[in-house]
Structures are given as C-alpha cells and as structure tokens.
Amino acid sequence: MNGFLAFILWLSLLGILHSYFFYPLLLRWLARGKKPNQLTFTTADSWPQVSIIMSAYNEQAVIREKMESLLQLNYPKGKLQLYIGSDCSNDQTNVIISGYAAQNAHLHFFPFPERRGKPGVINQLTDMAIEEWGQGAEHIFIITDASVMMDSHCAQALARHFKNPKIDIVDAHMVHVGMKEEGISQAEDEYISSEVQLKHREGVVWGKMIGPFGGCFALRANRFSKVPPNFLVDDFFLTMKVFEQGGNAINDLEATCREPVSHEIKEEFRRKARISAGNFQNLMAFPHLWWPPVRPLAFAFFSHKVLRWLGPFFILLILLTSGLLALGGNLFYTLLFSVMVAIVIMLPLLDVLFNSLGLNLLPLRGARYFIMMNLALLQGFINFIKGIRSNVWEPTKRDRPS
Numbered sequence: 001m002n003g004f005l006a007f008i009l010w011l012s013l014l015g016i017l018h019s020y021f022f023y024p025l026l027l028r029w030l031a032r033g034k035k036p037n038q039l040t041f042t043t044a045d046s047w048p049q050v051s052i053i054m055s056a057y058n059e060q061a062v063i064r065e066k067m068e069s070l071l072q073l074n075y076p077k078g079k080l081q082l083y084i085g086s087d088c089s090n091d092q093t094n095v096i097i098s099g100y101a102a103q104n105a106h107l108h109f110f111p112f113p114e115r116r117g118k119p120g121v122i123n124q125l126t127d128m129a130i131e132e133w134g135q136g137a138e139h140i141f142i143i144t145d146a147s148v149m150m151d152s153h154c155a156q157a158l159a160r161h162f163k164n165p166k167i168d169i170v171d172a173h174m175v176h177v178g179m180k181e182e183g184i185s186q187a188e189d190e191y192i193s194s195e196v197q198l199k200h201r202e203g204v205v206w207g208k209m210i211g212p213f214g215g216c217f218a219l220r221a222n223r224f225s226k227v228p229p230n231f232l233v234d235d236f237f238l239t240m241k242v243f244e245q246g247g248n249a250i251n252d253l254e255a256t257c258r259e260p261v262s263h264e265i266k267e268e269f270r271r272k273a274r275i276s277a278g279n280f281q282n283l284m285a286f287p288h289l290w291w292p293p294v295r296p297l298a299f300a301f302f303s304h305k306v307l308r309w310l311g312p313f314f315i316l317l318i319l320l321t322s323g324l325l326a327l328g329g330n331l332f333y334t335l336l337f338s339v340m341v342a343i344v345i346m347l348p349l350l351d352v353l354f355n356s357l358g359l360n361l362l363p364l365r366g367a368r369y370f371i372m373m374n375l376a377l378l379q380g381f382i383n384f385i386k387g388i389r390s391n392v393w394e395p396t397k398r399d400r401p402s
Contacts, residue, residue, distance in 0.1 A: 002325060009321040009333075012314035019307035024198050031201040037167060037250060040160040047076045048138045050159055051129035051221075055121035057087040059146040060096065067100045069149040071107075075156055082107040083129050085121040088114055119227035119234040126224055137165070139221035143235070148174070148215035150257045157255035158218040168223045168247030169239055171199065171212035173254070176261040186362060187369035188261050188268065196251070198304065203250030206296040208243065210304045211236040216257045223247055230388050232278030240286045243297060265368075269376050276380020277388055279309050312378040315344065344371055 041047050052070060056063060070082055084107065086094050094111045101109040108128065112121065126141060133139050140159050144150065150172070158170045173196060176189045192213075203209040214235035225241040227234045239249055283290075283306065293302035307314075319340050325333035347367035354361060 002328065005321045005325055008317055009325070009336075012317040012321075015307045015314045016311060016318075019303055019311070023303040024194070027198060027201040027205060030205045034204045036200075036204055036252070037161050037164050039164040041163045042160075045163065047079055047156075048140050048159055048162055049133050050075060050080050050140045050142055050155060050218075051126075051133060052080070052082045052142045052144060052155070053122055053125045053129065054082075054084045054144050054146060055087055055118040055125070056084060056089060056093055056097070056146045057115075057118075058089045058091045058093060060089075060092040062147050063093050063096050065149060066146050067097065071100070071104065072152050073150060073155045074152050075159070080106065080155065081129065081133070083125040084109050085125050086111040087116060087118065087121050088112055117229070119231055120229060122234060123226050126221070130221060133221075135221045135224070137220050137222050138162075140218050141221055141224060142216065142218045143214075144216040144257075145214070145259075148257050148259045150216060154216065154255050154257050157252050158216075161250065161252065162218075162220065166207065166248050167250060168242045168245075169209070169212065169217060169219045169249035170255070171203075171209060171249070171251040172216040172218075172257045173252065174213045174215055175256055175258050177258050187366045190366065191369070191373075192261075196253070200251040200253055202300055202304070203248075206300060207248035207250060208297045208300050209239075209249040209251050210300050211239050212249070212251070215259055216255075220247075231281055232274055232388065233282060236278070236282050237285070240282060240289055243289055244286075265372055269372055269379075272373055272376035273379040273383065276309070276377045277383040278380075279305070279377075280381055280384040281388065283309060309377060309381075312374040312381075315340075315374055319344065343367060348372075 054066075054070075056066075059066070073080065082104075084097055084101075086097065086109070089111070097109050098111075101107045110125065110128070112124075116124075122143060129141065130139070140162055142155060142158060154172060158172060161167050161170045174192065176192060195213075199209045199212075212235050214233070217235060219238060219242065223242045223245060225238060227237055231237050242249060286301075290298050290301035290306050293299045293306075319337070322333050322337040322340060326337045347364055348371050351361070351364035351368040354364060
C-alpha cells in the first residue's frame with residue numbers, strides 16, 4: 001500500500017515540476033540559436049487585407065482609448081477594415097463607437113440588440129468581413145479585446161508573417177501596465193511574462209505555440225472555424241482547429257500591445273475560473289491533439305497545458321499521500337507534508353496578514369497567487385462538470401494606469 005501511495009505522490013510531483021520547470025527549461029535549451037520566422041512582408045510587397053474583429057460589452061471606461069488605438073495603426077492605406085460589434089451594451093459604449101463610425105468609413109459598427117457572448121459576436125463579424133473580402137489565405141483577421149491597446153506598429157508586425165504560407169496564427173506580445181505593490185498585479189505580470197517567453201519558444205522550436213493570449217492575435221480567414229455557442233475560450237479553440245488542419249502558430253515579441261493588469265484577487269479568480277472551465281472544454285474536444293504526447297504538438301500541449309490544468313488534483317494528491325505516508329513515521333514524508341501545508345495554507349494566510357498591515361512581500365504574494373490560480377482551476381473543473389450552457393460573461397474589472 002505504501003508503495004502505491006509513494007508512486008502516486010511522485011507521479012503528481014513530477015507532473016507539476018515538469019509543466020512549470022522542466023518543460024520551460026527544455027524549451028529554452030531547444031530554442032538556443034534558432035531564429036523566429038524570417039519570411040515576412042516588406043515595404044516593397046503588396047500586403048494582405050486585414051479585418052480587425054472586436055466584440056465589446058459595457059466598455060465605456062476604455063472604449064475611447066481603444067478606438068484611438070485602432071485608428072492610429074500603421075498599415076497600408078485601403079488594406080485595413082474595422083468590424084466592431086457591441087454585445088447588447090447598456091452603458092455609453094454604443095454611443096461612443098457610433099461617433100467614431102460616423103467619421104471613419106472603414107469602421108463598421110454593429111450594435112447587436114441581444115446578448116450572444118463574445119464568440120457569437122466574433123462569428124457574426126467574421127461572416128460580414130468574409131462577405132466583403134472573401135475567405136482566402138490573403139485575408140487576415142486580427143481579433144482583439146476592448147481592454148487591449150495596440151501599439152501603432154502592432155498590425156503590421158502581426159500581418160508580416162503571413163507571407164510564410166506555413167504560418168496561420170500569430171499572437172501579439174501582451175505588455176501589462178499599471179502594476180501596484182498591494183494587489184496581485186506583480187505576481188500576475190511575472191506569470192504572464194514567463195508564459196509569453198514559453199509560447200514564443202514553442203513557436204520558434206516547433207511552430208506550435210499552444211494558444212494565444214486572446215487579447216490580440218491574427219489568423220488567416222481561410223483557417224477560421226466557427227466557435228461553438230457554449231465555448232468559453234474561443235482563442236484556444238481557434239488555434240486547435242488550425243492545428244487540426246495542419247497549420248502553425250507563432251508569437252511575435254515585437255507586436256506589442258498593452259493591457260492593465262488585474263489587482264483584485266476576487267476578480268482574477270472569477271476570470272481564471274471561467275477560463276479554466278473553457279480549458280476543460282478544449283481538453284475534451286481535442287484529445288487527439290495531446291494524447292499520446294509523443295509528437296511535438298502533443299508533447300507541447302500535454303506539457304504546457306494538460307498538466308497545468310490538472311495541477312490542483314496533483315496538489316491534493318501530494319497532500320493526501322504525503323500525509324498518509326507521514327502517519328507511518330517516515331521522516332521524509334513528514335517533512336514533505338509539512339512543506340505542502342505551509343505552501344498551500346500558511347504562506348497565503350501570512351500574505352493576507354501582512355497585506356492587512358501594509359506589508360507586501362512578493363514571494364508570499366507569489367505563493368498566494370499560485371494557490372489562487374489552482375483553486376480557480378478546480379472551480380472551473382466543477383463548473384465544467386455541472387455543464388456550461390452559455391458563454392455570456394461579465395468583463396474583468398481592471399484599473400487604467402493613471
């Protein structure tokens with residue numbers, strides 16, 4: 001019995017260590033000396049048609065800045081169109097966008113009268129763009145969120161890679177702004193920054209970046225697939241459908257865009273739990289892409305995503321098995337159980353206590369963030385098991401930097 005418990009413990013520990021440490025180290029080693037895609041459009045080329053696709057819901061706090069961000073994009077004249085849909089917003093979003101649409105002929109605004117969720121809006125907007133510009137390989141969609149501000153060169157930096165016929169998705173480089181000591185923003189930024197590098201290396205090594213961040217990414221119109229009405233994580237779904245068709249996905253670190261990072265742990269928990277439920281939808285929808293994990297795509301999918309999504313179960317198993325083994329008097333497992341209790345319970349509680357006293361220690365905040373992230377994964381799994389009937393959700397509240 002003890003042997004079986006020890007096997008489960010070490011297997012669970014290996015799952016966590018591989019996803020968070022060994023796999024990133026392996027990618028760093030494999031990416032040494034490799035260059036990103038070099039077959040790109042230049043100023044002498046005829047650039048592809050770009051349709052920017054954006055769904056907005058009650059975004060009055062950010063929509064003016066977003067519209068200015070879109071209108072100042074540098075891209076060949078006549079080659080850029082904006083398709084924006086309001087998902088039945090009931091604040092000033094529609095009024096603000098309508099004002100911009102009246103002054104810009106390339107901005108097409110559709111205020112939908114009933115809520116349908118972001119994927120539903122994107123499905124309809126892409127239909128409209130395809131009707132106007134076709135669904136060929138030279139028509140590029142850039143799908144972006146209202147809270148993400150694209151730098152002026154971002155559209156060109158994304159679109160340039162589509163000269164390479166093997167590339168079908170290009171993710172932007174998300175830069176977080178507005179970090180504060182007292183919230184979880186610094187821990188979130190550390191995690192996202194490491195994810196950016198990991199996704200970039202996946203693209204460099206295998207051409208198989210395992211899902212964009214979703215706030216701003218480009219894909220060929222002929223590779224676009226309709227997102228099912230109840231799917232929560234549309235960007236990951238679209239990437240997996242591209243992989244099913246034999247396409248590649250990369251990240252461009254020069255295609256920068258900016259988004260305020262979340263400070264409130266409750267807001268971030270809600271967002272991550274929603275994403276987690278969507279992750280398990282994708283896990284069940286694409287088992288043939290991650291199992292068995294022997295091909296490059298399957299190995300990357302399994303290492304980067306599947307093992308992380310199973311993280312909360314690994315943590316619970318390590319706690320349970322080390323606790324049971326510690327009852328037998330084994331000093332090593334007693335120490336391991338004590339360390340796990342400290343990480344899962346004591347460090348987050350210490351962070352709450354210190355935070356109430358005005359003290360913000362990044363290592364403690366990082367431990368609390370890690371546990372929160374895994375609790376959100378667990379909550380997302382529970383929501384997935386209960387059944388997801390709608391992809392309609394409220395946007396995360398984020399502070400704009402002053």
